[in-house]
Amino acid sequence: MTGVPIKVLVIDDEPPIRKLLRMGLGTQGYDILEASNGKIALELLAHQPALIILDLGLPDIQGHELLRIIRARNAHVPVVVLSSRGDEAGKVQALDLGADDYLTKPFGMEELLARMRAALRHQLQVQGERPVFHAGSLAVDLVRRIVKVGDKDVKLSPKEYELLRVLVQHAGKVLTHRFLLKELWDELTDAQYLRVYVRQLRQKIEPDPERPQFLLTETGIGYRLRAPD
Template sequence: MNATPIKVLVIDDEPPIRKLLRMGLSTQGYEILEASNGKNALELLAQNPALIILDLGLPDIQGHELLRMIRGRNDSVPIVVLSSRGDEAGKVQALDLGADDYLTKPFGMDELLARMRAALRHQLQVHGERPVFRSGDLSVDLVRRIVKVGEREVKLSPKEYELLRVLVQHAGKVLTHRFLLKELWDELTDAQYLRVYVRQLRQKIEADPERPQFVLTETGIGYRLRAAD
C-alpha cells in the first residue's frame, strides 16, 4: 500500500553492511537513514526514526555508550543491536542499557526483519495499541501498515492511512473535527479537507459508503471508528 514508510536509522561504520541493509530494507518499504559514526547518529535522531539498527563497533563513540546516550534522548524508540561480538556479557549489557534485541554478525536478512517487526509490535503494545486492530471485516496491521476488508487488501494514500491510524488508536471514542485536524494537519486547516479524506476512506473500506459501518459520523462533532471486536 502507499502508506508513509517506516523510517529506520542504520548506524554502522562498514559501508558493505550499510549497503546490504539499505538494499534489503528498502525493498520491504522502509525509509533508511544512514550514519557511519556516533556523532552523525546523534544528529539524525532529530529526524525521529521509528526504529534504530545499531552496530556496537563504531570509530568515535563506544557502542554501549552511544546506546546509553540514545536512550537518554529517546526512551521509547526500538533499538536492534548488531555486533560481531557474540559474548553473553556484551548482549546483557546492551539489553540492560535499553536495546530491544541483539543480533550477531553475520546475520540473515529474514531474521533481522522478523526481529524488527517484533520490536515494533512490542512498542505498540507498551503504548497500549494493538499490533493488529479488527472490527468486523476490517483489519489494520499497525506494524506492516496493511489494511484489509475481509481478504481484500485496501490501497490507501499516506494521508488516508494516517487518518485511519488515528481513528484506530482511539477506536470507539468520538474524535472531534478539531482534534483530527490538529493530528493530521493543524487546527487552522479547513475542515473540508477532513471531510474529503473521510469520504475517500469510506469509499475504500465501506461496503456502502452512504451507510458506513466502520467510520461513523457524530453529527456536528466529528467521527468515531467502530470499536474493536
Template sequence: MTGAPIKVLAIDDEPPIRKLLRLGLTAQGYEILEAPSGKVALEKLAEDPALIILDLGLPDIDGHELLRAIRARNESIPIVVLSSRDDEAGKVKALDLGADDYVTKPFGMDELLARLRAALRHQLQVQGERPVFRSGDLSVDLVRRIVKLGEREIKLSPKEYDLLRVLVQHAGKVLTHRFLLKELWDELTDAQYLRVYVRQLRQKIETDPERPQFVLTETGIGYRLRAPD
C-alpha cells in the same frame, strides 16, 4: 507496506554492512538513514527515525554509551543491536540499557526484518496498552487476569501470572534475567527462582514444554515471549 515509509537509522561503521542494510530495507519499503559513527548517529536523530539498528563496535563512541545517550533523548524508539557472535556480555548489557532486541553477525536479512517488525509491534503494543494479548492459541486478558489456551482457561499461581504479565507487556522483546528478577523479586534473588517459575509456566501454557512455542529461551541472556499475531 502502505503509507509513509518507516524511517530506519542504521548505525554501523562497515560500508558493506550499511550497503546490505540499505538494499534489504529499501526493497521492503523502508526509508534508510545511514550513520558510520556515533557522532553522525546523534546528528541523525534530528531526522526522527522510527527505529534504530545499532552496531556496538563503533570507531568513535562505545556502542553502549551511544545506546545510553539515545535512550536519554528518546525512551521509546525501538533499538535493535547488531552484535558479534561471541559477545554475550555485550548483548546482556545492551538489553539492560534499553535495547529491544539483538541480531548476531553474520545475520540473515529475513531474520533481521522479522526482529524489526517485532520491535515495532512491541512499541505499538506499549503505546496502545491492549487489554487482551493474543499469540497463536494463547490469550491473556490483562484486565480480568484470565489466561486461555484455545478455549481452555489456564489457572496460574500469582507469581506465575506476574511472570507472564511482564512477558506480555514486553512481548517480542528479549528480557534479561536481571530485568525479570528485578521486576518479580529483587536483583539479589537467585536466578534459579526464575528458572523454576519459567518451567512451571511452560508446563501450563505450552503444548510441549520441552519445545516451547511461546516462552522462548535466549541462551545465557534471558527470555522472550513470542510476539503477538
C-alpha cells in the same frame, strides 16, 4: 509494506553492511537513514526514526555508551543491536541498557526483518495499543487477568501470572535474568527461582513444554515471549 514508509536509522561504520541494509530494507519499503559513526547518528536522531539498527563497534563513540545516550533522548524508540561480538556479557549489557533485541553478524535478512517487526509491535504494546495479547492459541487479557490457550482457561498462581504479565508487556523483546528478577523479586533472589516459575508457566501454556512455542529461552541471557500476531 503500505502507507507511510517507516523510517529506520542504520548506525554502522562498515560501508558493505550499510549497503546490504539499505538494499534489503529498501525493497521492503523502509526509509533508510545512514550514519557511519556516533556523531552523525546523534545528529540524525532529530529526524525521529521509528527504529534504530545499531552496530556496537563504532570508531568514535563506544556502542554501549551511544545506546545509553539514545535511550536518554528517546526512551521508546526500538533499538536492534548488530554486532560481531558474540559474548553473552556484551549482549546482556546492551539489553540492560535498553536495546530491544540483539543479532550477531553475520545475520540473515529475513531474521532481521522479523526482529524489527517484533520490536515495532512491542513499542505499540508499551503505548497501550493491545489490552488483549494474542500469539497463536495463547490469549492474555491484562485488564480482566484472564489467560486462555485456545478455548481452555489457564489457572495461574499470582507469581506465575506476574511473570507472564511482564513478558506480555515486553513481548518480542529479550528480557534478561536480571531485569526479570528485579521486576518480580528484588534482584538478589537466586535465578533458580526464575527458572522454576518459567518451567511451571510452560507446563500450563505450552502445547509441548519441552519444545516451547511461546516462552523462549535466550541461552545465558534471559527469556523472550513470542511477539503478538
